[in-house]
Amino acid sequence: MxxxxxxxxxxxxxxxxxxxxxxxxxxxxxxxxxxxxxxxxxxxxxxxxxxxxxxxxNSGGAGNINIYEGMGPGGVAMIIETQTNNKNRTVALVRSQFNKANLSLLSMGSSMHYFDKVGEVTFCVSKEDGESDLEQPPAPEILDEDAVFERILDIDGITDLQRQPPGEEGDDDELAVYSALTEPSLTNKIALEIRDRGFELHSTSIEYKPKRDTRVPLSDPETQQAFSKFVQGLEDIEDVTKVYTNELIAQPSSQDQG
Missing domain, CATH: 1.10.10 (Arc Repressor Mutant, subunit A)
Known part of the structure; x- marks a missing residue:
């Protein structure tokens, strides 16, 4: 086993x-x-x-990427990314999900200004030196977070660098996973530079990150439940590849924890 x-x-x-x-x-x-x-x-x-x-x-073929925008329960801005070779079918399914919640799809640009479109490169620092079977540059012998930042932040074009919280995709007991943000057009260039410095690439993508000052808290449990159900319904649509929101998850108060 x-x-x-x-x-x-x-x-x-x-x-x-x-x-x-x-x-x-x-x-x-x-x-x-x-x-x-x-x-x-x-x-x-x-x-x-x-x-x-x-x-x-994806969905049996390359298809085309289409973006839809709307406001979810609680006034949360949403961007729905899809990849499909049947746009009419996809938009009908997405619109149906909004209709079920007595909501409507919005015109292009209605939700987009709540987000920044960025390129994201995630990469790892292996804690198991010398165990990689891939023929790549040797991993730098650094595990300290500050040292990783020092090694990466001088790459021209990186606008933000963070370590992903434990438990997120790709982060486990053996790997420390980091996320570098850049302009979308520079994503591949940044990824190759990070790789050439000895780090192991995890993924590259174009993402929509919610602007910090526009995030919407959902403190009411009923609204939270309705929102989670709504997002799940969108994600269950086969052609939907990702759902972006500007939801701000409320932290439990000390009284709630007690």
Missing amino acids: KNDAEKNKLTNKFIQQIALAVKLRDSKLPTILESANKNNIPKKAIENAIKKGQGLL
Whole structure:
């Protein structure tokens, strides 16, 4: 069982690396593929990783990315990102979800000004030095958060750098995961520079981050429940790839904790 778990972990690691290399048009792709073959990564897994990097595994085809905007329960601004080859079907499903909650889709730009469109690169610092089977630059022998920041923040174009809270995607007992923000057009360039400094890339994406001064708190439990149900309904739509909101999650008071 342990060997199976280790094999799955290694396979997933190669899938991630191959997909990113394809997406970034990284010149190191042939080296990564050669290393994957040497490590007996299944051919089907490699083929799917390449398709993933090309954007060909979503809803059976590449499709087009479409953005919809609206206001959810409690006046929370929302951006719904979809990828589909049938725009009419997708917008009908999204609109139906709003109609069920007695809400309406809004025109383009109605919610967008509550968000900043940014490029995001997440990367890891392995705590297991020397155990990576991928042929990449050696990981810097630093685990201290301040040292990571010092190594990365001088890269021209990075506007913000944070360590992701434990428990978020990619953050576990073995990896410290960081998020670097930049202009969308610089995302791939920043990712390659981070990689060239010895860090292991985790993902690259274009995100909509809510502006701090526009976040909406939902302190009423009934509204919170309605909002969570509404977002879940949107996320259950097959063509919806991500739902962005400017919800500010209320922290429990000391009286609630007591």
